[in-house]
Amino acid sequence: MFNKESETLQHSKLKEMQYERMKWSLRHAYENVPFYKKSFDDTGFHPDQFRSLDDMQRVPFLMKQDMRANYPFGLFAVPMEKVVRLHSSSGTTGNATVVGYTKNDLDVWGEVIARTIACAGGGPKDIIQVAYGYGLFTGGLGVHYGVEKIGATVVPVSGGNTERQLMLIKDFGTTMLACTPSYAINMTDYVEKNKPDFDFRKTKLRSGIFGAEPWTEQMRREIESRMGIDAYDIYGLSEVIGPGVSCECSEKSGLHVFEDHFYVEVIDPETGEILPEGEMGEIVYTSLTKEACPVIRYRSRDITRLYHDGCKCGRSFIKMEKVTGRSDDMLIIRGVNVFPSQIEAVLMENENTEPHYQIIIDRTGALDDIEIMVEVNERIFSDEIKVLNQLSNRIRQRIQSVLGISAKITLVEPRTIARSEGKAVRVIDKRKLK
Amino acid sequence: MNVTQLSLFLENKPGRLQSALKVLSEKNINIRTLTIAEVTDFGIVRMIVTRSDEAARALKENHFTCSVTEVLAIEIDDVPGALSRALETFNKHHLNIEYMYAFTEKIDDKAVMIFRFDDIETAKKALIDEGYHIVKKTEIIGE
Ligand SMILES: [Zn+2]
Numbered sequence: 295m296f297n298k299e300s301e302t303l304q305h306s307k308l309k310e311m312q313y314e315r316m317k318w319s320l321r322h323a324y325e326n327v328p329f330y331k332k333s334f335d336d337t338g339f340h341p342d343q344f345r346s347l348d349d350m351q352r353v354p355f356l357m358k359q360d361m362r363a364n365y366p367f368g369l370f371a372v373p374m375e376k377v378v379r380l381h382s383s384s385g386t387t388g389n390a391t392v393v394g395y396t397k398n399d400l401d402v403w404g405e406v407i408a409r410t411i412a413c414a415g416g417g418p419k420d421i422i423q424v425a426y427g428y429g430l431f432t433g434g435l436g437v438h439y440g441v442e443k444i445g446a447t448v449v450p451v452s453g454g455n456t457e458r459q460l461m462l463i464k465d466f467g468t469t470m471l472a473c474t475p476s477y478a479i480n481m482t483d484y485v486e487k488n489k490p491d492f493d494f495r496k497t498k499l500r501s502g503i504f505g506a507e508p509w510t511e512q513m514r515r516e517i518e519s520r521m522g523i524d525a526y527d528i529y530g531l532s533e534v535i536g537p538g539v540s541c542e543c544s545e546k547s548g549l550h551v552f553e554d555h556f557y558v559e560v561i562d563p564e565t566g567e568i569l570p571e572g573e574m575g576e577i578v579y580t581s582l583t584k585e586a587c588p589v590i591r592y593r594s595r596d597i598t599r600l601y602h603d604g605c606k607c608g609r610s611f612i613k614m615e616k617v618t619g620r621s622d623d624m625l626i627i628r629g630v631n632v633f634p635s636q637i638e639a640v641l642m643e644n645e646n647t648e649p650h651y652q653i654i655i656d657r658t659g660a661l662d663d664i665e666i667m668v669e670v671n672e673r674i675f676s677d678e679i680k681v682l683n684q685l686s687n688r689i690r691q692r693i694q695s696v697l698g699i700s701a702k703i704t705l706v707e708p709r710t711i712a713r714s715e716g717k718a719v720r721v722i723d724k725r726k727l728k
Numbered sequence: 729m730n731v732t733q734l735s736l737f738l739e740n741k742p743g744r745l746q747s748a749l750k751v752l753s754e755k756n757i758n759i760r761t762l763t764i765a766e767v768t769d770f771g772i773v774r775m776i777v778t779r780s781d782e783a784a785r786a787l788k789e790n791h792f793t794c795s796v797t798e799v800l801a802i803e804i805d806d807v808p809g810a811l812s813r814a815l816e817t818f819n820k821h822h823l824n825i826e827y828m829y830a831f832t833e834k835i836d837d838k839a840v841m842i843f844r845f846d847d848i849e850t851a852k853k854a855l856i857d858e859g860y861h862i863v864k865k866t867e868i869i870g871e
Binding site: 705710 | 735744766767770772791795797827
C-alpha cells in the first residue's frame with residue numbers, strides 16, 4: 295500500500311474527514327466560480343446550510359453540458375497564475391471540456407496514481423511502460439507522474455508504434471504495462487501475426503494497469519492468458535482528475551475509490567435520488583481537495599454500484615463495480631430500471647461468450663413486453679433441441695432473478711440482428727414509435 | 729464406420745430452408761437424407777450429405793450456424809416389431825438416444841435408421857455384440 299494510513303482509514307474517521315473536506319470544497323466552488331454560485335442560489339442551497347453528508351441530496355448536480363458551456367476556463371476556481379497544467383478531453387460530440395490543475399492538484403494526482411500502481415502490486419523496483427497517449431489526454435502524463443511518485447522507473451513511450459513497444463518491453467525489461475485494454479489486445483494480435491518468435495512469457499512483463507475505456511471480464515481473460523500477466527482495471531475521468539479515481543486491487547473484484555479525495559454517490563438517473571449502498575445506478579463525483587477545478591456532484595453517466603466487502607487487501611475504501619454501461623442507455627421496463635449492460639452480463643456469465651443480442655421492448659395494452667433476441671453462434675449451438683431450450687430457459691431465469699422482469703428469449707440465426715456501422719443495434723424501443 | 733451428420737440452426741421463417749439448400753446445390757452437394765426437428769421459433773435441420781466438410785464450410789461462409797455430429801446408421805429388419813426390439817436392446821445396454829430418424833432409402837432390402845447416441849463408441853460396441861449391422865458411411869452417401 296502506498297499510503298497505508300489513508301487507505302485503511304476507519305469508516306467513521308473517513309466520514310469525518312469527508313465532511314470537513316466537503317464543507318471546504320462546496321464553499322470554495324461557491325465563492326470562486328460564478329456558475330456554482332448561480333446554480334446553488336437557484337436551488338436555494340447555501341454552503342452554510344451544509345451540516346452533514348446527508349445534506350448532499352440538496353446540492354445541485356453538475357452536468358457534462360455545464361462543463362462544455364463553460365469552455366474553456368469558466369469553471370476554474372483559482373486565478374490563472376495558480377494553474378500549472380491544462381488537460382482537455384476531446385469529446386465526440388460538441389465542445390471539448392477543459393480542466394486545470396494547481397501544483398497541489400498535481401501532487402494529489404501523483405499520489406492517487408502511486409496508490410493505483412501499488413494496488414496493482416507495483417513498487418519502486420518496477421519498470422513501467424506508459425503506452426497511454428501523452429498530450430492533452432490525461433492518460434499518459436497522469437500515469438507518468440504517479441510512476442515517478444512511487445519511485446518506479448517510467449518508460450514514457452506514449453501510444454502507438456507497436457513494433458517499438460515490443461522492443462522496449464524486451465530490451466528495457468518492462469515489468470508493468472499501462473495502456474488501454476484494447477491496445478493491449480492489439481499488441482497480442484500484432485505479435486501473433488507478425489512476430490511468432492516473440493513470447494510475452496519470456497519477457498519480464500508481469501502485470502498491466504488498463505483503463506480509459508470500458509472493458510469486459512472476457513477481455514481480461516484474453517489479455518491475461520495471451521500476455522501471461524495480471525491485468526488490473528484502473529478508472530478515472532478527466533473531469534474529476536483523470537486516471538486515479540479508483541482501481542482494482544489484488545482481489546480483482548471491484549475498484550477501490552480513493553474516497554479521501556473523491557466523494558461518490560450512486561443515484562437513480564431518472565429521479566436524481568441517492569440510492570442505498572449496493573444498488574445499481576449512475577455514479578456521481580464530488581472532488582474534496584481539488585483547487586483549480588472543483589467538481590460538485592458531477593454526473594458521470596457511468597452505471598455501477600458501490601459496496602463494502604471487507605476486502606482482503608486491507609483497504610477500507612468503498613468499491614465500485616467495473617463500469618460497463620452508460621445511464622443514457624437506461625430503459626424503464628414495467629417500472630424497473632434496466633441497463634443493457636446487465637443483460638449482456640447475464641448472457642456472458644451463462645455462455646462465457648459474447649453473443650450478439652438485441653433487446654426489443656413493446657407495449658401490449660398497459661404492459662411492457664421485453665424480448666431478447668440472441669444470435670446462435672457455433673459456440674452455443676447444439677444439434678439437440680433440448681440443449682437449446684435449456685439455454686433459453688437458463689437465460690430467462692437469470693434475467694428474472696437479476697432484473698426482476700420476465701423476458702421472452704428468442705434464438706435467432708447469425709446476422710439477423712441489424713448492424714449499424716458494424717455494431718449491433720442493442721435496443722429497439724417500439725414504445726416510442728406509438 | 730460413423731456417419732457424419734450436418735446439423736443446421738434455422739429460424740422458423742419462410743424461405744430460410746430454401747436458402748440453405750441453395751448454398752448446397754451451388755456446391756453440387758447431394759442431400760441423402762434430411763429431417764427437421766422444430767419448436768415454435770426455430771428448428772434444427774439434420775442432414776446427411778455428400779462431402780460434409782465442404783458443405784459445412786459453405787454454410788458457415790454464408791453465415792449459417794451449423795455443426796458436424798457423428799451418428800450411427802443401423803439396419804433394421806423391415807418387419808413389424810423390429811424397431812421396438814432394437815430399442816429394447818438399447819435399453820438393456822443403458823444406451824441413451826438423443827434423437828433418431830429414418831433414412832430415406834432401403835439398403836439391401838432393409839430399413840436403415842439413424843441414431844444419435846450420447847456415447848457413440850459404447851453404443852457401437854454394444855450393437856455389434858448384439859449382432860446388428862452398422863451401415864458404413866460410404867454405403868449411405870453412395871461414394
Ligand atoms: Zn481490495
